Amino acid sequence: MTKAEEMRLVRLRSKLMQAGSGGEWGDVTRACRHFGISRKTFYKWKERYDEHGDAGLSDRPRTPLSCPHATPPDVVSKILYLRQNYHFGPRKIADYLKRFHRVSVAGATVHRLLLKHGMNRLPANQKYRQHAKRWKRYEKPQPGHHLQMDVKFLERIPGTRKRLYQFTAIDDCTRIRVLKIYDSCTMTTAIRFADEVIRRFPSACTLFRPTTAPSFSRSSIGTWSSSTSGTCTSSRGRHV
Numbered sequence: 001m002t003k004a005e006e007m008r009l010v011r012l013r014s015k016l017m018q019a020g021s022g023g024e025w026g027d028v029t030r031a032c033r034h035f036g037i038s039r040k041t042f043y044k045w046k047e048r049y050d051e052h053g054d055a056g057l058s059d060r061p062r063t064p065l066s067c068p069h070a071t072p073p074d075v076v077s078k079i080l081y082l083r084q085n086y087h088f089g090p091r092k093i094a095d096y097l098k099r100f101h102r103v104s105v106a107g108a109t110v111h112r113l114l115l116k117h118g119m120n121r122l123p124a125n126q127k128y129r130q131h132a133k134r135w136k137r138y139e140k141p142q143p144g145h146h147l148q149m150d151v152k153f154l155e156r157i158p159g160t161r162k163r164l165y166q167f168t169a170i171d172d173c174t175r176i177r178v179l180k181i182y183d184s185c186t187m188t189t190a191i192r193f194a195d196e197v198i199r200r201f202p203s204a205c206t207l208f209r210p211t212t213a214p215s216f217s218r219s220s221i222g223t224w225s226s227s228t229s230g231t232c233t234s235s236r237g238r239h240v
Contacts, residue, residue: 006058013057016042017049071113075103079110083119087126090114140172144203147171149194149210151185167193169201169208176202 012035020031020042032042048056075097082088082096090110097103114120140146147169154164165185169178178197182189190210198205 009059010054010057013045014049014054017046017057020046071105071109075105076113078103079105079113080117080119083114087122138172142206143171143173143176144201145173145206147197147201147205147208149190149197149208151190153185154181165189169193169197171201 016031016035016037019034020028028039028042032039045057078097078101079093082093088096091107093110094105094107097105111120149167149169151165151167154166156163162183163185165182167180167182167190170176178200180193180196182193194208
């Protein structure tokens with residue numbers, strides 16, 4: 001209903017109130033018969049008119065005032081955040097919430113919430129596109145034979161000036177990852193992380209392949225070999 005239609009309806013109901021309250025009809029029954037409504041409806045509008053004036057004659061929302069089975073607001077905010085920042089579909093959002101937040105939401109419910117907030121369709125530049133040729137994942141047949149290592153800078157914690165760095169090692173066979181956060185990105189930190197990977201990895205590590213980060217320089221690689229006492233060898237190469 002447009003604003004003009006709503007205002008026209010309010011004027012009609014206001015005229016009904018005046019006609020049924022001693023106006024030109026002078027009688028509620030005759031006024032209701034003329035406007036084609038029941039006496040019950042007339043008194044319902046009259047009660048609203050006496051309490052709120054002309055503002056009470058407009059239609060009220062038909063949604064319930066409370067719904068105990070409605071999706072909690074914090075879950076809705078998570079759904080919208082995943083859609084806006086990661087472009088997940090309804091089923092993937094439902095699986096993500098169940099796996100990482102232990103929240104069970106049906107995929108149809110997620111789709112309904114996205115439709116309600118106008119986020120059911122992604123922009124053209126964010127839609128999935130078919131690839132003519134799929135890239136092939138770099139894999140090794142034996143666990144621990146080849147581990148790739150990388151480091152990245154994390155965002156600062158609000159209110160602090162300390163830098164944090166995430167060191168990551170991933171096995172090219174099992175895709176098992178070892179992650180650890182340090183407050184410095186130096187050769188010493190890289191050596192400590194390599195020892196941590198060897199300690200936590202379920203199988204023997206044979207080869208490390210670091211990235212071109214400064215903490216993974218050639219001199220640090222040589223130090224790793226001496227600190228691990230021959231447990232693993234190292235090789236400098238391109239991260240895949």
